[in-house]
Amino acid sequence: MKVLAPEMYEVVIGLEVHAELLTQSKMFCGCANQPNATPNSNVCPVCLGLPGALPVINQRAVELTALTGLALNCSISEFTRFDRKNYFYPDLMKGYQISQYQHPIAHDGWIEIEYDGRIQRIGIRRVHLEEDTAKLFHRVDPTTGRPYSLVDVNRGGVPLIEIVSEPDIHSAEQARLYLQALRTIVQYLGVSTGNMEEGSFRCDANVSVRPVGSTELGTKVEVKNMNSFRAVFRALEYEAERQIKAIANGEPLTQETRGWDESRGITVGQRSKESAHDYRYFPEPDLPPLSLAPSWVASIRQQMPELPAARRQRFETQYGLSPYDAEVLTTTRATADYYEATVKLFDRPKQVANWLTGELFRLLNASNLEIGQSKVSPAGVADLLQLIEKGVISGRAAKDVFEEMFRTGESANRIIEAKGLTQISDAAALDRLVDEAIAANPKSVADYKSGKAQAIGFLVGQVMKASRGKANPGVVNDLLRAKLDQTG
Ligand SMILES: [Zn+2]
Structure with missing residues (x-):
């Protein structure tokens, strides 16, 4: 040659x-x-x-x-x-x-x-x-x-x-x-x-x-x-x-x-x-x-299940997923089944996709496990996402709860109860923390009043910190605005 x-x-x-x-x-x-x-x-x-x-x-x-x-x-x-x-x-x-x-x-x-x-x-x-x-x-x-x-x-x-x-x-x-x-x-x-x-x-x-x-x-x-x-x-x-x-x-x-x-x-x-x-x-x-x-x-052809390419396509059209999410969620049949079982119980396809590809995949990779070996069932994931949606826990706290669920197989409710992680959404309960944040940060208060709207983010952060992450940030935000706008 x-x-x-x-x-x-x-x-x-x-x-x-x-x-x-x-x-x-x-x-x-x-x-x-x-x-x-x-x-x-x-x-x-x-x-x-x-x-x-x-x-x-x-x-x-x-x-x-x-x-x-x-x-x-x-x-x-x-x-x-x-x-x-x-x-x-x-x-x-x-x-x-x-x-x-x-x-x-x-x-x-x-x-x-x-x-x-x-x-x-x-x-x-x-x-x-x-x-x-x-x-x-x-x-x-x-x-x-x-x-x-x-x-x-x-x-x-x-x-x-x-x-x-x-x-x-x-x-x-x-x-x-x-x-x-x-x-x-x-x-x-x-x-x-x-x-x-x-x-x-x-x-x-x-x-x-x-x-x-x-x-x-x-x-x-x-x-x-x-x-x-x-x-x-x-x-x-x-x-x-x-x-x-x-x-x-x-x-x-x-x-x-x-x-x-x-x-x-x-x-x-x-x-x-x-x-x-x-x-x-x-x-x-x-x-x-x-x-x-x-x-x-x-008769053999009739036993044919939906194949990966078709399922990927369907995930994009039926659930509105990005090509990337559809791809990773159909990589194995077990993953695709897990996803669909979760969506059946919690009908927010994109949120479920985010949670699985983010939190669940991260924990599976870190522990070198397949999805079939996960101690958290689709029902467990659906329960947790529901609790976030209802405002019972914050998204941030939910990540910790999920890690615990993944490690122990315990239900979300039990872990939240045992750890006292329930989100505080009651305005009366947050009132004192909000007042303290206002009193301790006169500069941010002045900034806010002079028109720097983003200064409120810092104050929300202070309340979140004081509540050890349990305060409902939306409620805190409303409370702060009400108090600052009123005293202005
Ligand atoms: Zn033999």
Whole structure:
């Protein structure tokens, strides 16, 4: 390849995402789909790969795969079947993986991301169904210093979908946006937890570079072992730069698999990449092919919940939210549900949005919790907002009350009572404090009387301070004006 300046190359990325499906049982046996249970407690002859054990297809897994395909604007295959992918590795109990090769359940779809202020489509080549592998734990014997490995087969045979994108991605940032959009969709569908850190949502990338304008693909490198969105971003940035530098230095690139080394911030060559024919795919003889009738596909389509993009749109029109608020409040289905449940109880959509994106998100972030783990329910938030509206507490005091609610799960009323935070709105009760503020601040009083209307703000502040924040600022303001205007 002719050597060009670095900016004359473009990176071409295709992503393969694996998501564990949220079914009750495993893909081909009746074992519970609970990968994190006591090691090897959910195993049977089928998922242990014992000779003679026969697999049975999990119907729900097929439904969830089709549902995902439809949400990704794919066509659903009328004919689909499973294939054996043969390779040897200790996490593969049977010596082969049941996967899908020629006839995936769904194919030829797309999703949209917003990149650089524009809506952009990323093609989805296919969505297929397969089984997960067992989990290996690599240890070192403390007495002999010898390494050994443990196998937990709970994850072996768990249903897994693989979502393969077209090579339509041209930067690490686009890859991150695509992954986020995809994860939000599988979470909305309820087909997967989408949890990357726990490994139930995993991503491999095919990366190559080519001169801008070229339509041919360069030498493809597969990058693995990226365990977070941040890792994907960093690994892809690194790998693109590495390939461009290699070309610039006249070094040949090899088709290989490289692993992301998080601590060193580099990709490391692992093995030369297999081709499909190395796996000796052939139709799985122990399972029947499936024909997915259009009427069946229609019934799956009816299970489709409102998807993130549609919900975001609706939040803008129905609740009058800004695009930003609509975006952050629909990032997860749980957040959007929480918001709508709160609005149902306290019908001030913008106030609810402000409170959730401000106070609740701040506390969730600080304690590293998901919204589902919040001790404050939508009813709790609605109660508190009602108390502010009725003037029982000030907005400022409400923030402290909310922190306490978040920490203890106590109701707003109880905390307000226990802490004596009830706002003082009774003019008679505030009278003395107002008089004291007037007496103690002759300069502000004179300023006000000479026409500097803003001087009253300082006096209100003094009363608020004296009441330890409990005075109702509106009532204080009225009282002050009445007294100052009268004595003028
Ligand atoms: Zn089993």
